[in-house]
Amino acid sequence: MRRIAFLSVCAVMVCVAVGCSQAGNRDAAVKAIQSNDAQWNVDLAAKDPDKIASHYADDAVFIVAGSPPFSGKDAIRNAYKGMVADPAMSLTFQAARIDVAQSGELAYTEGSYMLTVTDPASKKIVHDHGSYVTTYRRQADGSWKAVEDIVSSEVPPPAAADSAGH
Numbered sequence: 001m002r003r004i005a006f007l008s009v010c011a012v013m014v015c016v017a018v019g020c021s022q023a024g025n026r027d028a029a030v031k032a033i034q035s036n037d038a039q040w041n042v043d044l045a046a047k048d049p050d051k052i053a054s055h056y057a058d059d060a061v062f063i064v065a066g067s068p069p070f071s072g073k074d075a076i077r078n079a080y081k082g083m084v085a086d087p088a089m090s091l092t093f094q095a096a097r098i099d100v101a102q103s104g105e106l107a108y109t110e111g112s113y114m115l116t117v118t119d120p121a122s123k124k125i126v127h128d129h130g131s132y133v134t135t136y137r138r139q140a141d142g143s144w145k146a147v148e149d150i151v152s153s154e155v156p157p158p159a160a161a162d163s164a165g166h
Contacts, residue, residue: 029100033107033136033144037095044091047084053077057137057145064151083117088125090116093132107136107144113151130154 036055043051053073056062062070062079070079083089095111115128135148 025104026100026102029104029107029138029144030098032142033098033100033109034095036136036144037093037109041092047089049077049080049084052080052084055146056149057139057147060145060147060149062149065153086118088116088118090114105138107138109134109136128153128155
């Protein structure tokens with residue numbers, strides 16, 4: 001009977017240790033993603049498309065309204081090149097939630113962003129804000145890279161002129 005009790009206690013201790021280790025790994029992943037997001041905001045402020053694109057995995061997809069998805073790091077870099085060429089461009093984001101999968105290989109952030117750009121048609125400054133979801137994958141070197149980045153504006157699109165010209 002004592003042997004069964006001893007083995008049971010050992011099994012519980014192993015389970016607790018593994019659980020604590022996973023929680024510690026998940027906490028470390030959250031901190032790494034927070035640090036990455038902070039640097040990403042710095043890189044956006046510097047308007048450096050190469051540094052901005054470095055936050056994405058090679059096979060990442062970036063989805064924004066009004067455009068087809070940008071697939072791959074090169075397409076994403078080129079999308080940002082156009083944005084950062086605008087002197088008025090300012091983009092910041094803040095995660096409200098970071099969740100790391102139990103496996104420790106995937107994570108996502110959900111939060112809000114604020115964007116200022118020049119409208120190419122009207123040449124007026126446009127202020128946009130909205131929500132985003134970014135899915136991250138842990139890389140072989142332990143870093144976290146965005147693999148899916150989806151942005152949803154909360155600003156309604158401008159009213160289209162009706163076909164009758166009213």
